[in-house]
Amino acid sequence: MTFTRAIVRPPGPSFDQAISTAKLGRPDFALALSQHADYCDALRRCGLDVITLEADPLHPDGTFVEDTAVVTERCAVITNMASPSRQGEQAAVADVLARFRPIERIAAPGTLDGGDVMRVGEHIYVGVSGRTNDDGARQLADILARHGYTASTVPVTGCLHLKTGVTCVGDNRLIATGEFADRPELAAFDIIHAPPGESAAANCVLINGRLLTPAGCEAARRLLAPLGCEIIEVDISEFQKMDGGLTCLSLRF
Numbered sequence: 001m002t003f004t005r006a007i008v009r010p011p012g013p014s015f016d017q018a019i020s021t022a023k024l025g026r027p028d029f030a031l032a033l034s035q036h037a038d039y040c041d042a043l044r045r046c047g048l049d050v051i052t053l054e055a056d057p058l059h060p061d062g063t064f065v066e067d068t069a070v071v072t073e074r075c076a077v078i079t080n081m082a083s084p085s086r087q088g089e090q091a092a093v094a095d096v097l098a099r100f101r102p103i104e105r106i107a108a109p110g111t112l113d114g115g116d117v118m119r120v121g122e123h124i125y126v127g128v129s130g131r132t133n134d135d136g137a138r139q140l141a142d143i144l145a146r147h148g149y150t151a152s153t154v155p156v157t158g159c160l161h162l163k164t165g166v167t168c169v170g171d172n173r174l175i176a177t178g179e180f181a182d183r184p185e186l187a188a189f190d191i192i193h194a195p196p197g198e199s200a201a202a203n204c205v206l207i208n209g210r211l212l213t214p215a216g217c218e219a220a221r222r223l224l225a226p227l228g229c230e231i232i233e234v235d236i237s238e239f240q241k242m243d244g245g246l247t248c249l250s251l252r253f
Contacts, residue, residue: 001072001073001119002208003046003047003048003207003208003252003253004047004048004049004253005048005049005050005051005100005252005253006043006048006049006050006051006250006251006252006253007051007053007065007093007096007097007250007251008036008039008040008043008050008051008052008053008063008065008249008250008251009052009053009054009055009056009062009063009065009092010033010036010037010052010055010063011027011029011032011033011036011055011062011063011239012055012056012057012058012059012060012062012063013029013055013057014057014058014059014060015027015029015032015060015063015242016029016060016242017060018060018061018063018064018242018243019060019061019083019085019086019242019243020241020242020243021160021243022240022241022242022243024240024241025241026241027238027239027241027242028238029238031237031238032238032239035234035235035236035237035238035239036063036239036249038234038235039234039236039246039249039250040052042212042232042234043207043250043252045210045232046207046208046210046212046232047207047208048207048208048252051096053065053092053093053096054092056089056092058088059085059086059088059089060085061083061085061086061089061242062089063239063244063249064115064244064248064249065089065093065248065249065250065251066114066115066247066248066249066250066251067079067081067086067089067113067114067115067131067248068081068089068090068093068094068114068251069090069093069094069097069114069251070112070114070117070124070140071097071101071251071252071253072101072119072144072147072149072253073253074101074102074147074148074149075101075102075103075104075143075144075147076094076097076098076100076101076102076103076104076253077103077104077105077106077112077140077143077144078090078093078094078097078103078104078105078106079106079111079112079113079114079136080105080106080107080108080110080111080112080136081111081112081113081131082111082113082130082131082132082133083131093251097251097253100253101253104143106136106139106140107139109133109135110133110135110136110137110138110139111131111132111133111135111136112126112131112132112133112136112137112139112140113129113131113132113161114251115131115160115161115162115163115164115245115247115248116128116129116131116132116137116156116161116162116163117140117162117163118162118163118166118167118168119168120168120174120189122148122149122150123149123150123151123152124140124141124144124149124150124151124152125151125152125153125154125162125185125186126140126141126151126152126153126154126162127153127154127155127156127161127162127163128153128154128155128156129156129157129160129161129162130156130160131160131161132156132161134153137151137153152185153185154180154183154185154186155183155185156179157179158178158179159178159179160243162180163203163245163247164202164203164243164245165177165178165179165180165199165202165203166180166186166202167202167203167204167205167206167247168206169192169204169206169211169224169227169229170206170211170227170229171190172188172189172190173189173190173191173192173227174186174189174190174191174192175191175192175193175194175201175202175204175220175223175224176191176192176193176194176202177193177194177199177201177202178199178202180202181193192223192224194217194220195217195219195220195223197219198216198217198219198220200214200216200217200240200245201213201214201217201220201221201224203245203246203247203248204224204246204247205246205247205250205252206229207252209229209230210229210230210231210232211224211227211229211230211231211232212232212233212234212246213231213232213233213234213246214233214234214235214236214240214245214246215233215234215235215236215237216235216237217233221233234246236249
């Protein structure tokens, strides 16, 4: 899939109240804004038109826009996030996506976070996690089937989202950490193991032949170099404090 656009939303002043289990301390808001601007610059370097939503002070997690929707060439699926504090984040994203894609929706009692959705070609892997339940995964699979895609589920037990621990880095290759390094559902892939101490590297973003990786993961960068992609390092330390990764901060389509 060639990407042409990305939706982003900078963190708002309530960002330090976002949901987090990371135990890395409170984020520095000014630094988070600077890092978000650098992230947007990296997206533009990948050839994307960046659509920036206004910061949402009512939703501390609002900067993690990926969780609000799943976007393919043929449709956009607005999610139903499990965390009550995140309900309402979807509205502004849906308004933008409706200009570009037919809109579908996940309905209660199904729950789904976009961070649990990993696309590889025409197949979509859906993590069943604390944020995405079986019904949400089934609804997404049914919607995508109507648009010509296939889907299957992957249990998520040791981290927040599927893509917290595994992302596609091109062709038949994944970079993974923890439970995803040897999950049977992913056995058909060539798996690059994130080095010890660099589990954050399992969350990368492949965009139009360039690969965004988190800053500070030098061993992982050496493992990824043979892929032949231009690697762009992005420092997202303040977002990692709030359980965020590179994929979380944009919706690419």
